[in-house]
Amino acid sequence: MPKIYELDRHVADLIAAGEVVERPASVVKELLENSIDAGAGVITVEIQAGGMTYIRVTDNGCGIAPEDTVTAFLRHATSKLRGAEGLDAISTLGFRGEALAAIAAVSRIELLTREHGAGEGVSVSLEAGAVSDISPAGCPEGTNIIVRDLFFNTPARMKFMKSDRAESSAVATTVLRCALSRPDVSIRFIRDGKTEYHTPGDSRVDSCIYSLLGREFSAGLLPAKSSDETISVSGFVSAPAAARGNRSYQFFFVNGRPIQSRTLLAALEQAYANKLPSGRYPSCVLYVTTNYGAVDVNVHPAKTEVKFVSDKQIYDCVYYAALGAVSNSEFGNRSSELWDGKAVAETSSYKQAVIKDSNSEFPKVNDSNSASGDTAFRIPNSEVPKTGGFKSMSADEYRKAYGAGTPSAKSESRGIVDSVFTKSGDSNQAIEYSAFHIPNSAFSNLEFRVVGETLKTYIIVEYRGSVWFIDKHAAHERIHFDALGRSDFEPMSQALITPVICRHGQEDAAILLENANLLESLGFTAESFGDDAVAIRRIPSEINIDDVEPVLSDICEQLRHGGTPSPIQRDEIYRSIACKAAIKAGKSSDIRELETLAARVLSGEVSQCPHGRPVAFEITKATLDRGFKRS
Ligand code: ADP
Numbered sequence: 131m132p133k134i135y136e137l138d139r140h141v142a143d144l145i146a147a148g149e150v151v152e153r154p155a156s157v158v159k160e161l162l163e164n165s166i167d168a169g170a171g172v173i174t175v176e177i178q179a180g181g182m183t184y185i186r187v188t189d190n191g192c193g194i195a196p197e198d199t200v201t202a203f204l205r206h207a208t209s210k211l212r213g214a215e216g217l218d219a220i221s222t223l224g225f226r227g228e229a230l231a232a233i234a235a236v237s238r239i240e241l242l243t244r245e246h247g248a249g250e251g252v253s254v255s256l257e258a259g260a261v262s263d264i265s266p267a268g269c270p271e272g273t274n275i276i277v278r279d280l281f282f283n284t285p286a287r288m289k290f291m292k293s294d295r296a297e298s299s300a301v302a303t304t305v306l307r308c309a310l311s312r313p314d315v316s317i318r319f320i321r322d323g324k325t326e327y328h329t330p331g332d333s334r335v336d337s338c339i340y341s342l343l344g345r346e347f348s349a350g351l352l353p354a355k356s357s358d359e360t361i362s363v364s365g366f367v368s369a370p371a372a373a374r375g376n377r378s379y380q381f382f383f384v385n386g387r388p389i390q391s392r393t394l395l396a397a398l399e400q401a402y403a404n405k406l407p408s409g410r411y412p413s414c415v416l417y418v419t420t421n422y423g424a425v426d427v428n429v430h431p432a433k434t435e436v437k438f439v440s441d442k443q444i445y446d447c448v449y450y451a452a453l454g455a456v457s458n459s460e461f462g463n464r465s466s467e468l469w470d471g472k473a474v475a476e477t478s479s480y481k482q483a484v485i486k487d488s489n490s491e492f493p494k495v496n497d498s499n500s501a502s503g504d505t506a507f508r509i510p511n512s513e514v515p516k517t518g519g520f521k522s523m524s525a526d527e528y529r530k531a532y533g534a535g536t537p538s539a540k541s542e543s544r545g546i547v548d549s550v551f552t553k554s555g556d557s558n559q560a561i562e563y564s565a566f567h568i569p570n571s572a573f574s575n576l577e578f579r580v581v582g583e584t585l586k587t588y589i590i591v592e593y594r595g596s597v598w599f600i601d602k603h604a605a606h607e608r609i610h611f612d613a614l615g616r617s618d619f620e621p622m623s624q625a626l627i628t629p630v631i632c633r634h635g636q637e638d639a640a641i642l643l644e645n646a647n648l649l650e651s652l653g654f655t656a657e658s659f660g661d662d663a664v665a666i667r668r669i670p671s672e673i674n675i676d677d678v679e680p681v682l683s684d685i686c687e688q689l690r691h692g693g694t695p696s697p698i699q700r701d702e703i704y705r706s707i708a709c710k711a712a713i714k715a716g717k718s719s720d721i722r723e724l725e726t727l728a729a730r731v732l733s734g735e736v737s738q739c740p741h742g743r744p745v746a747f748e749i750t751k752a753t754l755d756r757g758f759k760r761s
């Protein structure tokens with residue numbers, strides 16, 4: 131049996147350092163957190179060579195008393211936690227008391243610090259964790275810490291470092307997250323002598339985002355807010371049209387701490403279900419605030435992950451914040467033209483409303499950076515929800531508040547699948563259109579003119595001084611899709627004189643028959659037809675006979691795993707039916723059909739097809755005038 135020894139302090143520190151200090155970015159994160167915990171309002175971070183040779187963090191925080199400077203570098207030395215009770219409610223970023231010890235163990239450090247109100251400061255030098263010099267020093271109030279030659283004494287660790295460029299961009303991301311987490315702190319980041327970021331520290335989320343992520347990103351954001359008794363969520367989420375090809379712009383903060391969380395990510399993305407094509411992801415800057423007891427931050431050495439006491443509650447809050455923002459903007463975010471120049475004035479009353487409604491600083495025009503007076507943020511032009519301080523809602527409440535744009539009278543939703551209506555001036559003759567009928571009154575306030583159809587695909591509409599192009603198939607498809615998902619949806623089906631016989635084999639036949647009720651609710655009547663086939667006697671009236679088999683095979687795919695279909699599987703089924711039921715591009719349509727579609731789109735009822743592509747596109751008169759050099 132080998133003998134058991136206690137590790138000496140230096141070895142223990144090195145092992146601990148490995149957990150906390152993985153790379154330069156982790157050093158920067160710990161030092162920044164210390165500065166924030168010290169109450170600093172202004173912090174500068176400077177690095178050279180990706181942080182491998184030089185990291186400096188300077189703050190104007192409370193400073194460290196000379197007698198505490200050496201203690202601060204001991205493992206488990208902290209001013210932020212006394213007893214175990216405190217662990218249940220951590221309000222500071224640090225508390226484990228290991229960062230300075232861990233960093234010192236693997237680098238050369240110079241610390242210069244002066245307490246607030248103290249006559250002079252102190253300078254401390256350390257090498258590989260051992261103090262090599264300590265002396266009084268004149269310096270400004272606050273703390274300045276320089277970390278040189280990271281991992282100089284741990285060559286094994288050094289080998290894991292990537293290129294300076296990779297390390298440097300990891301540091302930049304760390305600073306970015308940290309700066310976003312605290313709009314009230316002005317943070318400057320200097321990389322190899324060049325200032326990369328400089329946040330104003332004016333407590334405004336919008337100016338903070340703008341200074342870090344730029345105009346284009348800011349312009350794609352929508353304000354988001356939600357709260358319940360114990361949690362509040364606020365910030366911004368991206369308009370569907372501003373989605374990106376990856377998740378690198380999803381920023382979540384819980385009680386001021388940048389964190390990564392599958393729960394929050396899933397909640398955000400669920401709010402965009404059916405609004406984004408696959409492979410596109412929403413961005414966000416969302417701040418979750420809750421009582422400190424509701425999150426456990428002590429589950430990860432670098433504290434980048436947290437555990438929520440109630441995952442479900444936090445999920446809901448983030449989900450509804452994002453969903454509210456996206457739904458509000460349904461109509462408003464289709465075209466960037468809308469947010470340019472003149473159009474901004476038209477939306478300013480909404481903006482005011484949002485500011486009042488969200489009861490916080492954002493959103494606001496960022497005058498300093500915009501010569502033309504454009505807003506830094508895209509403000510939706512639809513109405514603010516009248517729910518006051520947007521609370522978590524049940525699905526039903528949600529449907530009521532945000533459901534389809536048209537008032538949900540049953541006749542109207544049924545109207546979507548009506549396949550017969552009467553042409554004016556020809557009132558005795560019922561004519562078949564593969565279209566839907568809706569009462570005009572629903573859109574009587576809309577004044578638009580359908581100019582015509584082009585390329586057998588796009589409806590051209592004149593509306594509010596702009597020209598709109600509407601993708602007729604995409605718009606129709608979305609309307610069907612939404613109708614299918616409504617709880618009061620009633621299918622219109624047509625009886626087939628000769629049933630369609632689906633011969634997809636025993637397995638599929640069994641699936642279809644087991645789900646006969648579900649099929650019925652969609653407008654299909656399926657009956658057994660031998661062992662391996664099913665006879666379809668009724669089909670949704672807007673579906674072509676030729677499309678019955680492909681749709682049913684899509685449906686089988688979704689139901690193959692048995693049990694009640696999940697919401698995602700249901701959506702897939704709806705998508706398949708909606709796609710087949712919608713009028714096709716490439717076939718010219720009747721003007722009445724086009725008018726009805728245009729009305730529904732312009733009313734704001736739909737803005738993306740079920741695959742997340744936009745359904746409409748606006749060209750303002752100003753754009754046309756510019757093109758013709760009239761303005
Ligand atoms: P923790 O942050 O978990 O307490 P650290 O090792 O990061 O542990 O820091 C140890 C202590 O040193 C802190 O608790 C704090 O009292 C002090 N300290 C570190 N950095 C600063 C700073 N920039 N300004 C003031 N005090 C600091």
Ligand code: MG
Nearest residue numbers: 160164224229
């Ligand atoms: Mg710390």
